[in-house]
Structure formats: structure tokens, C-alpha cells
Amino acid sequence: MTMPEGDIVQFDNVGLRYGAGKEVLSDISFTLYPGSFYFLTGASGAGKTSLLKLLYLAQRPSRGAIRMFGTDVITLPRARLPAFRRRLGVVFQDFRLVQHLSAFDNVALPLRVSGVRESEIIRPVSEMLEWVGLADRADARPATLSGGEQQRVAIARAVIARPDMLVADEPTGNVDPELALKLLRLFEALNRLGTTVVVATHDLHLLKNVRESLIMRLDKGRLSDPTGALRYPPRRPFSRMEEERQ
Amino acid sequence: MSWLRMERKAQLVPQARLAGPMPWVIAIMVALTTIAAAGGLALNNLAQAARAELSGGLTVQIVEAEPAERERQAELALSLLANVTGVETAQRVADSELRELVEPWLGEDIGTAQDVVPVPALIDVRLSGPVTPEKLRDIRALLKARVPAAQVDAQSSWLAPVFSAISSLKWLAAGLVILLGATSAAAVWLAARSALGTNRATIEIVHLLGGSDGQIARIFQRSVGIDALLGGVAGALLGAGAVLLLGRQFAALGSGMVAGGGLGWADWLAIAGIPFAGVLIAMFTARLTVLAALRKML
Ligand SMILES: Nc1ncnc2c1ncn2[C@@H]1O[C@H](COP(=O)(O)OP(=O)(O)O)[C@@H](O)[C@H]1O
Ligand SMILES: [Mg+2]
Numbered sequence: 084m085t086m087p088e089g090d091i092v093q094f095d096n097v098g099l100r101y102g103a104g105k106e107v108l109s110d111i112s113f114t115l116y117p118g119s120f121y122f123l124t125g126a127s128g129a130g131k132t133s134l135l136k137l138l139y140l141a142q143r144p145s146r147g148a149i150r151m152f153g154t155d156v157i158t159l160p161r162a163r164l165p166a167f168r169r170r171l172g173v174v175f176q177d178f179r180l181v182q183h184l185s186a187f188d189n190v191a192l193p194l195r196v197s198g199v200r201e202s203e204i205i206r207p208v209s210e211m212l213e214w215v216g217l218a219d220r221a222d223a224r225p226a227t228l229s230g231g232e233q234q235r236v237a238i239a240r241a242v243i244a245r246p247d248m249l250v251a252d253e254p255t256g257n258v259d260p261e262l263a264l265k266l267l268r269l270f271e272a273l274n275r276l277g278t279t280v281v282v283a284t285h286d287l288h289l290l291k292n293v294r295e296s297l298i299m300r301l302d303k304g305r306l307s308d309p310t311g312a313l314r315y316p317p318r319r320p321f322s323r324m325e326e327e328r329q
Numbered sequence: 330m331s332w333l334r335m336e337r338k339a340q341l342v343p344q345a346r347l348a349g350p351m352p353w354v355i356a357i358m359v360a361l362t363t364i365a366a367a368g369g370l371a372l373n374n375l376a377q378a379a380r381a382e383l384s385g386g387l388t389v390q391i392v393e394a395e396p397a398e399r400e401r402q403a404e405l406a407l408s409l410l411a412n413v414t415g416v417e418t419a420q421r422v423a424d425s426e427l428r429e430l431v432e433p434w435l436g437e438d439i440g441t442a443q444d445v446v447p448v449p450a451l452i453d454v455r456l457s458g459p460v461t462p463e464k465l466r467d468i469r470a471l472l473k474a475r476v477p478a479a480q481v482d483a484q485s486s487w488l489a490p491v492f493s494a495i496s497s498l499k500w501l502a503a504g505l506v507i508l509l510g511a512t513s514a515a516a517v518w519l520a521a522r523s524a525l526g527t528n529r530a531t532i533e534i535v536h537l538l539g540g541s542d543g544q545i546a547r548i549f550q551r552s553v554g555i556d557a558l559l560g561g562v563a564g565a566l567l568g569a570g571a572v573l574l575l576g577r578q579f580a581a582l583g584s585g586m587v588a589g590g591g592l593g594w595a596d597w598l599a600i601a602g603i604p605f606a607g608v609l610i611a612m613f614t615a616r617l618t619v620l621a622a623l624r625k626m627l
Binding site for chain 2: 139140141142143161162164165166167168169171173175179180181182183192193196197240
């Protein structure tokens with residue numbers, strides 16, 4: 084396996100506090116490489132969502148440096164951030180669907196924001212809805228969808244524009260194990276097309292189901308990384324890492 | 330099919346049209362502003378017309394009961410006035426016109442009543458400059474010796490209080506227009522903020538999906554603009570209706586002075602601009618409000 088050139092994300096000594104509270108993230112340093120599949124694990128409250136917020140540019144760190152796609156995004160002028168956000172696909176923990184838009188229009192939103200012509204929207208969006216099993220719910224508003232259905236709309240919206248990096252916060256929290264696996268396969272398929280995937284989950288069961296994945300573990304706001312290996316993660320299948328530990 | 334989808338794209342930010350306060354706020358403000366502006370413009374026209382007509386004017390009355398003598402003195406006064414420097418024109422007001430003027434008071438059979446109720450001869454004098462007390466005194470002195478029946482009055486002197494009243498009303502109307510404009514802007518600003526509050530989640534989502542500030546502001550601006558346009562047109566129709574009604578009532582008075590206060594096409598054009606100004610203010614405040622909210626997000 085060849086190591087891809089360069090990196091897609093680099094955190095250097097990043098810390099985050101909300102307001103005047105204590106740091107919820109401390110001394111976070113890691114590098115993500117293009118085309119890799121990462122799991123971010125940790126107990127509830129460990130800071131997974133906070134770390135992802137930094138990743139999808141919804142939050143500024145209190146300290147440290149963050150580079151994305153080779154650019155320092157901390158000092159970047161506000162006006163240039165949208166272009167970076169468009170290269171990301173995000174599955175929010177609370178979905179964040181636009182309540183007055185149909186499932187179809189929610190999924191189409193990233194394409195429309197990017198200025199894709201209407202004639203080139205209907206087909207991919209319909210296909211994506213079919214893929215997540217919601218073809219017959221295309222005109223439904225989020226409020227009339229079940230939690231699992233909303234989650235699938237959120238995932239479809241995150242992947243529709245073929246992002247360079249997919250960031251998913253507990254994306255399988257509201258679906259049954261069977262569908263969880265199917266969605267994971269969607270992420271894998273996207274990953275094989277070159278998308279870097281970062282999935283936050285406290286469901287350790289998921290980890291075993293993606294063979295070539297790397298794991299970052301958060302513990303009380305710190306990456307538990309005694310060996311320092313995660314600072315420059317080795318491209319090794321998770322399964323083999325597990326074997327070595329045993 | 331695709332234009333249907335396009336239609337829905339315009340609804341990125343929901344607006345319960347005509348349900349929110351925006352159209353009503355705008356409609357009321359535009360109606361009031363229209364009425365105040367029309368009033369101000371009409372008063373302005375009235376003052377200008379009257380001033381132009383009267384400021385350089387003198388009236389010479391020959392108050393003489395004997396018709397032949399009255400006629401003689403009037404002719405004499407005319408010829409004397411023609412040689413005074415500063416007098417541009419001196420014209421006898423035609424008897425027919427005079428009869429029309431006094432008809433409302435004396436009745437239609439003035440022609441036969443002329444011998445019974447003597448009507449003075451009137452000479453309308455126009456000066457090249459304004460009527461000063463010195464000019465008035467000179468002309469009075471000139472006429473006094475040879476035209477004993479002459480009474481000289483500056484036209485503006487007896488109208489001066491009316492002028493100042495009209496002028497005050499005009500400024501009052503201008504003040505009202507400014508106050509209403511400021512109030513409209515404030516009301517629209519509040520309405521835009523409340524609309525922003527209910528759409529905050531949507532704005533945040535579009536922002537996180539990579540929507541630029543301009544894109545998000547445009548979506549929002551358009552919704553507010555459509556609401557404001559609905560309200561603006563309704564308000565303008567209401568205001569224009571009221572103005573036309575008032576205008577007709579004033580016209581019915583048939584007074585020559587009020588006739589000078591009509592609205593010209595330029596005035597109507599200015600009044601037609603009011604709802605569009607309202608829409609622009611609404612869209613501008615909406616834009617500023619959204620941009621301010623977005624600037625607080627990363
Ligand atoms: N917006 C916020 N304001 C203040 N504290 C927050 C906020 N979001 C999260 N936190 C705190 O940060 C810590 C980490 O939260 P979070 O990142 O959501 O963890 P996880 O996703 O792993 O459950 C928690 O203690 C939480 O209470
Ligand atoms: Mg979380």
C-alpha cells in the first residue's frame with residue numbers, strides 16, 4: 084500500500100474551551116491522510132462532538148493550529164471558509180435538517196449551495212434517496228420522518244456532493260444494527276472513491292466492521308495515545324492493531 | 330418539471346407570507362407616508378403658485394360709485410402706472426372676470442344690479458421686484474393727487490398670515506414624512522429580526538453546508554422583499570385612494586387658491602416611489618440583520 088502524498092488535516096496542540104469554562108479538549112495533535120477511514124471513539128462527554136466541530140469548521144479552537152487541505156484555517160479570512168466547508172460532508176449528531184424542506188430538498192441543499200444546475204440535481208438526489216431506502220419518502224418533511232429516516236436523510240445530504248472528507252457524528256445512533264452496517268458500507272464505498280472518512284462513535288461494535296480503519300480514542304478531552312503513534316497514524320488495519328494488543 | 334424544483338429553491342428560508350407582521354407594518358407605514366407626502370407636496374405647490382402670483386403684485390381699486398368717473402380715473406391710473414419704473418405690467422381686470430369674482434356674494438344678476446351695488450374697478454399691477462413698503466408709499470403718493478378714488482394694496486400683505494400657515498403645514502408634513510420613514514425603518518428592522526429568529530436554524534445549516542454570507546443574505550432578503558412589496562403596494566393604493574378622495578373634496582371647493590395646490594406628474598412620481606423606498610429599506614435592514622448574525626458565526 085502506498086502512502087498518499089500530503090495530509091488532509093493537521094491539528095497541532097489544539098485546545099478548546101467554551102466561554103470561560105475549563106478546556107473540553109487539550110493538547111490535541113494528529114494528522115489525517117487522504118483516503119483513510121478513521122473512527123473517533125470515547126465515552127459520552129469525552130469531547131468527540133467538540134473535536135468534530137473543529138473539523139467541520141463550526142468552531143474556532145481556543146489555542147493551537149489547524150491546517151486543512153494544506154491551508155491554515157485559523158488565520159483564513161471568513162470569506163474563504165465557505166469554499167472549505169463545501170469540500171466537507173457532515174452528518175450532525177442532531178441531524179440539522181431544514182424542517183420546512185422535503186427530504187429531497189434537504190439532500191439537494193449542498194448541490195444547490197454549490198450552484199449545481201437544477202437539471203443536474205434531480206437524478207443524483209433521487210438515486211441517493213433510493214440508496215438509503217427513502218425513495219418513497221422524497222416529499223416528506225423531516226417532522227413526519229422517524230429518527231432513523233431522518234438520520235438517513237442527513238447521511239444522504241452529507242455524501243451527495245462527493246466531499247473530500249466526510250465527518251459523521253454518531254451516524255448510526257438511531258438505526259437498527261442491520262441498517263447501521265449498511266450505512267457503514269456506504270461510507271466505505273465513498274472511502275474507496277477517495278473520500279477521507281471520520282466517524283465518531285461510542286459503539287465499539289462498529290469498529291470491527293471496517294477492516295482498514297484507524298482509531299483515535301478521546302478520554303476526558305485528550306487523545307489517549309501513550310505511544311505517540313496517533314500523531315502520525317500508521318496505515319494499518321484496525322484488526323491487526325487489535326491482534327498486536329492481544 | 331425542473332422549474333417546479335426551482336420554485337421550491339426560492340423557499341430555502343420559509344416566510345409565512347402575510348402571516349408575519351412585515352406586510353402589515355409596511356402597508357400602514359407606506360399609506361401614512363403617502364398621505365403625509367402628498368399633503369406636503371400639495372401645500373408646497375400651493376405656496377409656490379400663490380407666492381409667484383402674488384409676491385410682485387399690487388392691487389389698485391378705484392372705489393367710485395359714478396360709472397363714468399370710475400372709468401375715467403381707472404384709465405388715468407393705468408396711464409400713470411405705466412410710466413412708473415419698476416412696474417412691469419398694469420392691467421385692468423376685465424369686468425366679466427370681476428363679475429365672476431363677486432358673483433358668489435352678489436348673485437347672478439349683477440349686470441342689472443351694477444347700478445345699485447357699485448363694483449370698484451380693479452387694476453392688477455405686477456412689479457419687477459418684490460413689493461416693498463417704499464414702493465407702496467411711492468405709488469400711493471403718485472396716485473393720490475389725480476386719482477382720489479384709488480386704494481392701493483400689496484397682494485401679499487393680506488395673504489402673509491396664510492403664507493406662513495401654509496409654510497408651517499408644509500414643514501409639518503415634511504417632518505411627518507421623515508418621522509414615518511424612521512419609524513418604518515425601525516419597525517421593518519424589528520420584523521426582520523423576528524423573522525431571523527424563527528429562521529435561525531435554517532441560516533445556521535446553510536452556513537455550515539458552505540453557503541456564503543451573500544447567498545444566505547440573498548435568500549432572506551428576497552423573502553422579506555416579497556413581503557414588503559405586497560405590503561407596499563397595498564399601502565400605496567390605500568394612501569393614493571385617500572389622497573385622491575381628499576383632492577376631489579378640495580377641488581369641489583372651487584376656490585382658485587386651492588386649485589394652485591394640485592399635484593403634478595412629478596409629485597405623483599415621487600409618491601409612487603414611496604412603496605419602493607419601503608421595500609428597499611426592508612431589504613436593506615434584512616440584509617444587515619442577517620449579515621450581523623452570520624458574522625457572529627465562524
Ligand atoms: N456548547 C457548549 N457549551 C459548553 N459546554 C459544552 C458545549 N458543548 C459541549 N460542551 C461540554 O464539552 C464536553 C464534551 O462534550 P461533547 O464534545 O459533546 O462530547 P461527546 O460528543 O464525546 O459526548 C462536555 O463536558 C460538554 O458538557
Ligand atoms: Mg457527541
